Amino acid sequence: MSLSSAKPDKIRELIRNEKLFGHTSGMAKGYVQANVVILPEKYAFDFLKFCFRNPKTCPLLDVAETGNASFPIYGKHADIRTDVSQYRVYRHGELVATPNNVRDLFTDEMVSFLIGCSFTFEHALLEAGLPVRHIEEQHNVPMYVTNIQTRPSGIFHGPLTVSMRPMLMQEAIKATEITARYKQVHGTPIHIGDPAAIGINDLDRPDFGEAVQIKENEVPVFWGCGVTPQSVALAAKPELVITHAPGHMFVTDVLESQMGD
Amino acid sequence: MSLSSAKPDKIRELIRNEKLFGHTSGMAKGYVQANVVILPEKYAFDFLKFCFRNPKTCPLLDVAETGNASFPIYGKHADIRTDVSQYRVYRHGELVATPNNVRDLFTDEMVSFLIGCSFTFEHALLEAGLPVRHIEEQHNVPMYVTNIQTRPSGIFHGPLTVSMRPMLMQEAIKATEITARYKQVHGTPIHIGDPAAIGINDLDRPDFGEAVQIKENEVPVFWGCGVTPQSVALAAKPELVITHAPGHMFVTDVLESQMGD
Numbered sequence: 001m002s003l004s005s006a007k008p009d010k011i012r013e014l015i016r017n018e019k020l021f022g023h024t025s026g027m028a029k030g031y032v033q034a035n036v037v038i039l040p041e042k043y044a045f046d047f048l049k050f051c052f053r054n055p056k057t058c059p060l061l062d063v064a065e066t067g068n069a070s071f072p073i074y075g076k077h078a079d080i081r082t083d084v085s086q087y088r089v090y091r092h093g094e095l096v097a098t099p100n101n102v103r104d105l106f107t108d109e110m111v112s113f114l115i116g117c118s119f120t121f122e123h124a125l126l127e128a129g130l131p132v133r134h135i136e137e138q139h140n141v142p143m144y145v146t147n148i149q150t151r152p153s154g155i156f157h158g159p160l161t162v163s164m165r166p167m168l169m170q171e172a173i174k175a176t177e178i179t180a181r182y183k184q185v186h187g188t189p190i191h192i193g194d195p196a197a198i199g200i201n202d203l204d205r206p207d208f209g210e211a212v213q214i215k216e217n218e219v220p221v222f223w224g225c226g227v228t229p230q231s232v233a234l235a236a237k238p239e240l241v242i243t244h245a246p247g248h249m250f251v252t253d254v255l256e257s258q259m260g261d
Numbered sequence: 262m263s264l265s266s267a268k269p270d271k272i273r274e275l276i277r278n279e280k281l282f283g284h285t286s287g288m289a290k291g292y293v294q295a296n297v298v299i300l301p302e303k304y305a306f307d308f309l310k311f312c313f314r315n316p317k318t319c320p321l322l323d324v325a326e327t328g329n330a331s332f333p334i335y336g337k338h339a340d341i342r343t344d345v346s347q348y349r350v351y352r353h354g355e356l357v358a359t360p361n362n363v364r365d366l367f368t369d370e371m372v373s374f375l376i377g378c379s380f381t382f383e384h385a386l387l388e389a390g391l392p393v394r395h396i397e398e399q400h401n402v403p404m405y406v407t408n409i410q411t412r413p414s415g416i417f418h419g420p421l422t423v424s425m426r427p428m429l430m431q432e433a434i435k436a437t438e439i440t441a442r443y444k445q446v447h448g449t450p451i452h453i454g455d456p457a458a459i460g461i462n463d464l465d466r467p468d469f470g471e472a473v474q475i476k477e478n479e480v481p482v483f484w485g486c487g488v489t490p491q492s493v494a495l496a497a498k499p500e501l502v503i504t505h506a507p508g509h510m511f512v513t514d515v516l517e518s519q520m521g522d
Contacts (some may be wrong), residue, residue: 045306045372048313049324053333063310065415072314072412110305151333154326 003027008251012075012083018100021085023247025119032185033249034061034074034114034228034255036084037233038102038242041066044111046154050232051113053151057160057224059116059184061252067108074114074252081106086245093237102242108241116185117226117249118163120256124178130171133212141165142206143225146163147199148190150228155236162190162222164203166214172221179223184259191222198222264288273336273344279361282346284508286380293446293517294510295322295335295375297345298485298494299363299503302327305372307415311493312374314412316379316429318404318421318485319493320377322513328369335375335513347506354498363503371503378447378487379424379512381517385439389431394473403467404486408460409451411489415498423451423483425464426473428468433482440484445520452483459483 003011003020008028014020024033039047044066051060062074069079082101089097089105094173118141122132134141141163148160167175168194176188191198204211208227214220232243244250264272264281269289275281276352285294300308305327312321323335330340344363350366351360379402383393396404402424428436430453437449452459464481465472469488475481494502505511 041306045302045309045327048306048309052309052313052321052324060313063313067308 004029008253009077011251012078013127015085016079016082019060021100024085024249024251025247028251030255030257032061032074032252032254033117033119034252035117035229036080036242036244036250037113037115037229038080038106038110039113039233039238040144040240041109041111043155043236043238046156047113047233050150050153051115051229053153054160054228055183056187056190057150057226057228059186061114061116061184063114066111066114069106069112071112071114074254075250076253077255078087078250080112080250084177084244084248084250086248088243088245090234090241090243091239093234098245100182105240105242110140114252115226115229118186118223120185120259121182123256124182125130125165125175128174128178130175130178131165131167133208140209142203142211143208143227144195144200144222146190146206150232155238156232158232158235160190161207161227161231162198163225164206164212164220164222166212166218168217169219172219175221181260186224186226186253189221189223193219195220265290269514270338272512273339274347276279277340277343280374282361285346285510285512286508289512291518292381292513293322293335293513293520294378295513296378296490297341297503297505298374298376298490299341299367299411299512300374300494300499301371301501302372304416304497304499307417308374308494309519311411311414311417312376312490314414315489316444317451318411318489320447322375322377322445324375325373327372330367330373332373332375335515336511337387337514339511339514340402341373341511344509345505345509347509349504349506351495351502351504354495358385359506366503373374375511376487376490377512379447379484380423381446381520382440382443383422385443386436388438389435391436391439392426392428394427398473402469403464403472404409404469404488405456405461405483406468407441407451411493416499417493419493419496421451422468422486422488422492423459424470425467425481425483426479427473427479429478429479433480434475443520447485447487450482450484456481
């Protein structure tokens with residue numbers, strides 16, 4: 001059985017048993033993959049409130065009970081301590097380790113959040129015949145820190161980060177219509193057109209990822225990006241934050257076709 | 262100036278200064294009115310998580326910073342300690358007082374939640390020419406405790422309560438289409454038709470409110486009801502919960518036409 005047609009629980013089992021490493025892109029095709037943020041309980045209310053207040057950049061898919069390693073909807077039999085192939089451990093905002101499991105760090109006081117990832121709506125864009133340039137060019141999406149502030153919550157605040165996909169204006173309108181159905185994975189664009197209007201000076205120099213070609217008559221289309229909750233969580237410098245490593249997503253039990261708002 | 266055309270801040274000022282008492286129905290026409298739940302911070306994460314997990318019965322409009330008496334979106338200059346004309350104070354699940362303000366009870370550790378109320382979508386139903394029977398009959402909507410369990414969160418759990426509006430099936434379909442746009446105020450119906458399917462034995466004997474006439478060929482249409490978060494908060498018996506008294510809503514600064522998801 002190929003990993004692309006494997007079920008999510010099989011993928012997670014392979015990762016848990018350290019038989020599978022690396023990126024999860026293309027695995028368990030059709031199933032939602034999620035960004036992961038794990039925090040001590042004392043920050044959980046403010047972080048959940050941050051997600052509620054910033055749904056386009058921090059689209060919350062599921063949150064575990066305090067101290068619980070599984071998720072009521074997106075992973076009933078999952079174990080968040082082991083089911084991501086590479087974690088990032090930050091102390092006071094500094095990266096201190098990149099382990100394959102976090103069994104030792106996960107206490108009764110930790111709370112785990114699953115946040116929507118743009119893989120899901122990119123599949124919908126491709127199915128509608130819309131261009132997704134960085135997939136065509138086979139590299140990571142370009143991401144930019146904007147001058148738009150997120151709505152703060154407790155210790156969590158900071159600028160909004162966006163990802164960019166260039167297309168013709170009529171395609172951008174169609175993409176807005178399509179992504180309106182995907183509120184749990186960033187929803188409609190944050191901005192279409194002039195990058196300077198949201199504080200981006202040079203599209204050729206993204207803050208994360210790689211630049212893409214913008215063809216004649218195309219406009220840049222900017223969506224909220226899952227890097228935002230991570231960067232906001234790190235900027236708050238709590239004594240401990242655990243995230244997935246980029247591309248090493250949590251594979252959920254929910255089909256993309258089951259999503260929707 | 263009539264209270265119906267007064268702005269929300271004016272209504273709240275009159276209530277704050279104890280120049281206005283009683284129900285807020287019909288006041289500040291066009292503006293969203295909200296259910297209120299105020300809890301100690303130690304329960305706030307689990308209650309917010311409960312709202313996230315039960316959006317149809319607990320549609321969260323806004324949540325204040327811990328210890329803060331105003332709301333970032335729905336009432337920037339409001340004071341939740343004084344701006345509701347009658348509160349209900351519960352200790353360990355028992356009603357102990359119904360004051361006109363909660364200045365004495367509101368400490369730095371209290372967290373205030375605003376939850377959507379069905380007034381908003383009833384206006385939309387009426388504008389679409391759909392029947393809202395209890396308004397025609399000029400009394401409170403009938404509400405029923407179902408056998409459907411809410412998704413639990415920490416100490417918060419319990420059955421889902423619904424409100425019921427009878428209409429023809431083709432009207433029910435139109436009402437579903439319309440309320441799909443009002444996810445922040447209960448959204449689409451929980452159920453249409455046979456009451457027994459959701460554990461309701463007798464439509465003539467609602468658990469709260471008053472029964473309505475069901476005309477020939479009409480089916481009962483059930484929506485999630487804002488009584489649910491209150492009853493769930495009380496059933497958990499925390500040492501202190503403050504809510505609005507029924508009908509004595511918090512009048513927000515947001516227009517119904519500005520809502521939407």
